[in-house]
Amino acid sequence: MAEAVLVAPKAKAFVSPKALPRIYAGIAIILLWEIVVRGFAPSYVATPSGIVAALPRVVVDPAFLSASALTLAAVTEGLLISIVLGTLLGLIMGRSTIADRALRAYVNGCYTIPMIVVLPLVSLWFGYSGAARLATIVFAALFSITVNVADGARSVPREYLEVARSFRSGSWRALFEIVLPASAPYFFAGMRLAAGRALIGAVVAEFFTAIPGLGLYILYNSRIFRHNEAFVAVLLLGAFGAGFDGFINYTTRRYLPWYHRDEATE
Amino acid sequence: MNRALIARYAPAAVSLLIGVAAWDYGGRHMSHAFLVTPFDTIVRMVQLVLAGELVRQSLSSLALFVVGFVLALVVGAPAGLLLARLPALRRALDLYIMIIYATPLVALIPFILSLMGFGFAPKVLVVFLFAVFPILYNTVEGARSIKPELIEVARSFRTDEWSLWREVMVPYTLPFTMTGVRQGIGRALVGMIAAEFFLSSTGLGQLIMVASQNFDTGALLAAISVIVALGIALMRLGVAIENRFARWRV
Numbered sequence: 001m002a003e004a005v006l007v008a009p010k011a012k013a014f015v016s017p018k019a020l021p022r023i024y025a026g027i028a029i030i031l032l033w034e035i036v037v038r039g040f041a042p043s044y045v046a047t048p049s050g051i052v053a054a055l056p057r058v059v060v061d062p063a064f065l066s067a068s069a070l071t072l073a074a075v076t077e078g079l080l081i082s083i084v085l086g087t088l089l090g091l092i093m094g095r096s097t098i099a100d101r102a103l104r105a106y107v108n109g110c111y112t113i114p115m116i117v118v119l120p121l122v123s124l125w126f127g128y129s130g131a132a133r134l135a136t137i138v139f140a141a142l143f144s145i146t147v148n149v150a151d152g153a154r155s156v157p158r159e160y161l162e163v164a165r166s167f168r169s170g171s172w173r174a175l176f177e178i179v180l181p182a183s184a185p186y187f188f189a190g191m192r193l194a195a196g197r198a199l200i201g202a203v204v205a206e207f208f209t210a211i212p213g214l215g216l217y218i219l220y221n222s223r224i225f226r227h228n229e230a231f232v233a234v235l236l237l238g239a240f241g242a243g244f245d246g247f248i249n250y251t252t253r254r255y256l257p258w259y260h261r262d263e264a265t266e
Numbered sequence: 267m268n269r270a271l272i273a274r275y276a277p278a279a280v281s282l283l284i285g286v287a288a289w290d291y292g293g294r295h296m297s298h299a300f301l302v303t304p305f306d307t308i309v310r311m312v313q314l315v316l317a318g319e320l321v322r323q324s325l326s327s328l329a330l331f332v333v334g335f336v337l338a339l340v341v342g343a344p345a346g347l348l349l350a351r352l353p354a355l356r357r358a359l360d361l362y363i364m365i366i367y368a369t370p371l372v373a374l375i376p377f378i379l380s381l382m383g384f385g386f387a388p389k390v391l392v393v394f395l396f397a398v399f400p401i402l403y404n405t406v407e408g409a410r411s412i413k414p415e416l417i418e419v420a421r422s423f424r425t426d427e428w429s430l431w432r433e434v435m436v437p438y439t440l441p442f443t444m445t446g447v448r449q450g451i452g453r454a455l456v457g458m459i460a461a462e463f464f465l466s467s468t469g470l471g472q473l474i475m476v477a478s479q480n481f482d483t484g485a486l487l488a489a490i491s492v493i494v495a496l497g498i499a500l501m502r503l504g505v506a507i508e509n510r511f512a513r514w515r516v
Contacts (some may be wrong), residue, residue: 018357025358045381101274102281112501113494114455116463120478120486124300199370200456207372207464215373222376230376238369245368 050228051235058232064217068236071206071213074130075198075240078137082194085138086145087187093146094153095179107150111143115201119208133205133213140201141194145187152186153179188252195244199237299481310484311491319473324492327469330386331458331500334393338450342398343443346405347435356406367399371457375464384466389458392465396457401446408442409435437514444511448504455497470496 030048037047058064093100093107118139126132156179164174206215214233221230286304293303302310314320349356375392382388412435420430462471470493477485 021354021358022361025362029362041381046377098277102277105278105282106285109494109498112452113497114452114459116456116459117474117490117493119463120474121490124478124483124486196368196370200372203370203372204460204463207375218373219376222380225380227377227380234369234373237373238365241368241370242365245364 044225044227046227046231051231054226054228055232058229061229064229064233067212067214067217067233070130071202071215072240074133074213075137075195075202078134078201079141079191079194079198081134081138082141082145082198083191086142086190086194087149089142090146090149090190091153091175091179091183093150094183100150100154107143107146110139111147115140115197116204119204122205123209128209128211130211132209133202133211136201136205137198140197144193144197145190148186148190148193149183152183155186156182185252185256188248188256192245192248195248196241199241203237299483302484302487306484307487307491310482311488314473314485314488320488320492323469323473323489324496327458327462327471328496330389330393330461330469331454334390334457335397335450335454337390337394338397338401338454339447341394342401342446342450343405343439346402346443346446347409347431347439349402349406350409350412350439351431351435356410360406363399363402367403371395372460372464375460379465389461389465389468392461393454393457396460397450397454400449400453401443404446404449405439405443408439408445411442412438441508441511441514444508448501448508451500451504452497455493455500459493 034047034049037045089103089107093103115136119136122135122139123132126135160178160182161174164178169177202213203215203218205211206213207219210216210219214237218230218233221227221233289301290303290305292301293306311320349359371392374395378388378391382391416434416438417430420434425433458469459471462469463475467475470489473489474486474493477483477489
């Protein structure tokens, strides 16, 4: 009688072998951080174990929750304003030579200057209030969208528009069916930059004007030497930034798969 | 005058004139704490230059910028080449580098303040942190795009590691690094002002802070104008450097 050889189906690896070096490196970084801080730094400095211990306390802390809600809501609101205004301005500049020549100096100027220098002016004009933070966020985010959308609208192949015209399609249809889709990848590249800059804008505005939010939460807790708690807020900011980045990457790959472009200019 | 020239420059000239006129109108009709006219700004700027204040503070800011930026270049570019040369190390670290790159680094300034205090070193660290990641990132991407044939040919001529770096990797990657340099300049400027605002106040940042606390809006606008000019000059320099090396791209 032939013996039946039973072979258990090979278990699917829980983590792909490619991810292993990452995991090892992550463990190494965390261990190194813990050891260096425990060995050489004052006891209030954030350590991974301290952050993990602080995490359950912080995420139910009403102060942290309201700070997160305020900052992330302001960033979202500022980004939405920037998307609408920036796309509009970018389309006008990309499609009209006169508008482009008239506005380019302002847009490039505002885009190039370190946005942080406007903080004193913004807080002077808008007061030490949420409006100053919103204005800073819009100033930080608006122009990277404008510049990129203008680039995109300018780069629409002329033949497409000529074909549309020879089929007597209206200019609104040409705008919505040719110019906007053709500028979409540039728009997403601009969005990515804008999101990063908006986060920075929100945090520096809170540092500068001391209005409640994640920036002030970090500032306050680090001043009273509660670095572990403060670092949880940094992690949240980082997660928001990285998450948004991933979302834009995914959207570009999913909906604009033909498109591949070098990193947008910063 | 040539019609084409008029069409080329008239819109910009008109819109700049409108901008200056609006600024002037605002300066005349608002409180002086809010806005002062362009003329008053220029007068205040000349006063600050004559007092030596503006030049001294600009040089102080520039020193901070240069030290931090050079450090970022000296660390970022070799580290980028190393990561590209050792794929295992790159795969292990790229996720973490991406995470740090996406985190708003200004949020770390309060930690740097309470760890390192008010000296020159913490400010250099801020400029360094802002500038190093674009340089590192672009160098890695550039070195990764080296054609494997180039390295194989070098290998078949029995080149050693040092010559491989000197003759193949560095020349090939340099244009990409320079793209990182251009991006890094913009970020380092933000880092410079952030460090001068939120760490010990020096340089142009101090000038701005003092002016805004005294409601000396003329000096505030003058200092902002200098930073804008400095920023535009440095960005132009960055673009020029990038274009200079772009010719090497194969």
